[in-house]
Amino acid sequence: MQFIATFDAISFLDSVLSLSAAFVLGALIGAERQYRQRTAGLRTNVLVAVGAAAFTDLASRIGGPTDAMRVVANVVTGVGFLGAGVIMKEGLNVRGLNTAATLWCSAAVGSCTGADMLAEGVLITFIIIVGNTLLRPIASAIDRAPLDARTSEVSYEVRLTVDTAALADLRDLLIDELEAAKYPVGDVEDGPGSGATSTLVAKLVSTAVEPKELDAVVERLAALPGVRHATWESTTEE
Known part of the structure; x- marks a missing residue:
């Protein structure tokens, strides 16, 4: 069987580690979105992260770093279309931009883990969670600040x-x-x-x-x- 001839236990374990890391990090990002009842929650962020990791890992194993970079570029484009699906316009208000950006970042986390850059994936995850939680009260405070019409656009x-x-x-x-x-x-x-x-x-x-x-x-x-x-x-x- 071709599978037996091409199977490499070390490469397989490397893929298991990459995809597992993408799963865990994607779950951490998605849990925050799920808690806030956003359109793209736990499962969506996990799937985006794992999918990006799988494509990147596959390209790295079959073609090498150059092909992996091409796959990452296409992942970025594909997730951009996916993010557009969670953006909704209600009258003059636009909802879902932050969720779409979070999906985009989840793909970046998956791409990092798929390329065996686990530390970078953890760092990006930390930054995403901080941005979606700790920066939230700051953004709310800015929104509540009175508008100085003479100095604003x-x-x-x-x-x-x-x-x-x-x-x-x-x-x-x-x-x-x-x-x-x-x-x-x-x-x-x-x-x-x-x-x-x-x-x-x-x-x-x-x-x-x-x-x-x-x-x-x-x-x-x-x-x-x-x-x-x-x-x-x-x-x-x-």
């Missing part, structure tokens, strides 16, 4: 709800009022409202905004004939 929009019959005239008045206050308009979009109303949204050119000044502009706009409601909002840019 923020986009501003002025929104009006107007009578549809006065839409064209109010569009011009909206631009005039904002530019008179030294807030240049990049674009104005209109859309249907409810009943006989429409919406006007003026997107300001990136600039430093003084909230009180913009409040005053909105108050003047709200007093115009045909304007039902006026407000402004800021959103952080990516």
Whole structure:
């Protein structure tokens, strides 16, 4: 049998060690994801790590280091497509980016163990777990910090709800009022409202905004004939 002729006990034990290490390290990473009830949890991270280790180990044994590097490059690409499957968009929010990145890192752990770099695999696992746990409260604290709109990269929009019959005239008045206050308009979009109303949204050119000044502009706009409601909002840019 060809298996008996090619079987090498030492190489087999090396593969057992590599795949077992990938299993354990992938389980450690996946346990944290499973605890937080993420889409890709314990089993997914284990399979990604073991799969990456198996492909890398196989390429190393059959072809050598050069072929192993080619396999690792394809593992990176393949796991990228797998990670895209856990990313979900809900309205303006995107979920799953961190889980997808964790899967990508699990593949890196598996590739290290498959290439007999166990110490590096353990180090990457430690960094992943620290990043997903200890950095979590820091990220939450940053998210809760008040936004300084004058020093942050923020986009501003002025929104009006107007009578549809006065839409064209109010569009011009909206631009005039904002530019008179030294807030240049990049674009104005209109859309249907409810009943006989429409919406006007003026997107300001990136600039430093003084909230009180913009409040005053909105108050003047709200007093115009045909304007039902006026407000402004800021959103952080990516």
